[in-house]
Amino acid sequence: MLFMKSPRRWRIHSSFPGVVRSLLLGLLIPFGALLIHAKPPYFGNGMRNGWADQDSVVIWTRTTRFEEMNQGGHAFLNVPASLEGVIRKEGPASRYVADQLPQGAMLDEMLGACPGFPGEVRLRCYPIDKPEEKIETPWRETHADTDYAVQFKLDGLKAGISYGVELEARPIGEQSHTSAFKGAFKTAHAPEHGGPLRFCVTTCHDFLRRDDGLEGHLIYQPMQLMHPDFVVHAGDIEYYDKPKPWAWTVELMRFKWARLFSMPRNRTFYSQHTTYFIKDDHDTLKNDCWPGQEYGAVTFEEGVHLFNQEQFPARDPRYHSIRWGQDVEIWLLEGRDYRSSNRMEDGPEKSILGSTQKAWLQSSLRASSATFKLVFTPTPVVGPDRPNKKDNHANEVFSHEGKELRTLFSSVDGTILFCGDRHWQYASEDPTTGLWEFGCGPGSARHQLGWKEGDQRPQHRFLRVAGGYLSGDAWRDELGQPRLVLRHRDVYGEPVSEFAFPR
Structure with a gap:
């Protein structure tokens, strides 16, 4: 390689x-x-x-x-997550930063x-x-x-x-x-373009669990060599709620973004490739978050603004569809801005997408003439997921909208789902609707967790509890028929699965 x-x-x-x-x-x-x-x-x-x-x-x-970046800086102190509650109760707010730094150190003097x-x-x-x-x-x-x-x-x-x-x-x-x-x-291909198309999907990055030292993440080397037409980063691009430092202030959130994208591999890759960035919970505020919550000194609304308007290319709204040639159209879904509280009783009014986004999704999917309708979402819709999770469409707490969406997606020919968030690679086929979903897996060899290797459920058509990414290739064969091949890959770019569509 x-x-x-x-x-x-x-x-x-x-x-x-x-x-x-x-x-x-x-x-x-x-x-x-x-x-x-x-x-x-x-x-x-x-x-x-x-x-x-x-x-x-x-x-x-x-x-x-x-x-x-500062490659010779001080290491952050290893303080417990519970310190947030102590500072919230006792103050002052300046401790959110100061208590994580060595004595006398400034934030600009820290590693990264x-x-x-x-x-x-x-x-x-x-x-x-x-x-x-x-x-x-x-x-x-x-x-x-x-x-x-x-x-x-x-x-x-x-x-x-x-x-x-x-x-x-x-x-x-x-x-x-x-x-x-x-x-x-x-730029995206024109709708009449019939040539080949290649894309990659990744999720779950941070500085703490990088796998290529201060260079960044290993996946960007083989992804670069694949020359993808576009890349989707499906959320959890950084983790505010992981230590060294815990991002309890806007200043610390900004520090984490600057550190992540000053690593040479990451900086070079994203400077050269068309990318669509989706946010999830950890890069909005904290784990499983929803509107109205706080983390340290930061409100949910401040976290949304930081991602949507400051740290990433801005667009309002952040859900969108883009045609990529004759056979492919992609949908990018927003899973945090409009969601209900996880604690709300499940039913027709409880939503992750919100009514406006959901109506747009239904109408735009049905109107599309693309052969392959590729929907990218930060969290699973098919799963399966762990029984203790409570913030996505594969969980019981959002089961009403989950069933509604699986019915919608499966009723539109050529729809395939891609999700981030999960720290393992999988391909699943919903046993009720036949809907396919692909989890790309974490973008680091040090980031896999949350599922037991070998615990293959009835929905699974592929399972690998390890880091890597997903690639897709679309083209027309010698008979002029549209084809799509999806492959999970390890962090070195080697394929570990292959699925061809139409099935």
Whole structure:
């Protein structure tokens, strides 16, 4: 198995005129690489994109004080989860951060820190095979109140095209940029496009259980080599409610995001690939959360805003469908913003999706002409799941809406479900409706848990309690018939299952 090298850092002396530096950037620097000058701001978190369709995309980036994370910083103290309740009762709120740091240490001095820095950012975008068709945005300032992040909505793009992105940063009020970064993305294929399509699905990441040291996660090496047209991260991208540190404040939540996406493997991959990010409970607030709850000093509503508007490409609402060529359409579901309390009595009014999203889902599925209708959800609908879980459609506490959705999905030909959340890989076929669901499994070899290997239930058509990801390939065969093959893979990219559709 071949692996990518870590992204290289390129230095171009600041004495070069701006035009020359820009030319060198375009000709010499590879995608996903950092171009470093003598002073901040830098692009320590690279860039990521979201919501790509045939003619638009949202690009996210953040200006940082350093070009890389702090790899030699202090370790966080190993404090118990129960400390949250103690501080909530006794105060002061400053202890949520201070009690997790070694004496005298600052948050920016901790292992993995990638602090932000104010600056101005400009973006250039162009078809990779036609760099002369370059568009350029005005300079935009970054500030502390948005964690030094900035987003660019790009419209008027062309379908099925690979685009290059060049980012430049400079100190506020200065004329010369101090750093630059190159990334890439691909727009969705036009509905009439009949060519092959490849995608990947992953879930369950964090810094604590990474499996490639400070490089990040192993899966991004083989995924990079597969050249997927798009990737879906199906939630639990980070875990606020895991230690070192427990993210009991917005400041600590922001710290965790900056740390995760400053690891070279993760930063490089997401800077180069079209991605759709879905959130779940751990990257909204805490385990099994719902509106109205709090975690430390953070409300559920603050957690939603942090993910939806600040740390990831923004869109309202966050549920959406995108056509990817002649045979594939994807649906991205939002499972936290509109949900009822887990404690509410089950019945017609209890919902995870909310009435508006559910009505949209039903109408858009039935209206689709795609052969394969691929629905991505952060939590299971078919399962099976553990009996002690209480926050998804495979659980008894949401059984009414679960049955409603399984009936809907199974009534629309070509519908297949994909979910995150579960820390094991599986393929299941609902015995009542025949609906298929694929759990991609955790994106780390150190993150599998929650199910016993060999405990295969009647729904299971495949079960593996280990880390990895899922890949899908869609194409038309020599007779012009649409085909889809789904494969679970281990963290090194080796296939461990294969399922072909139509069945």
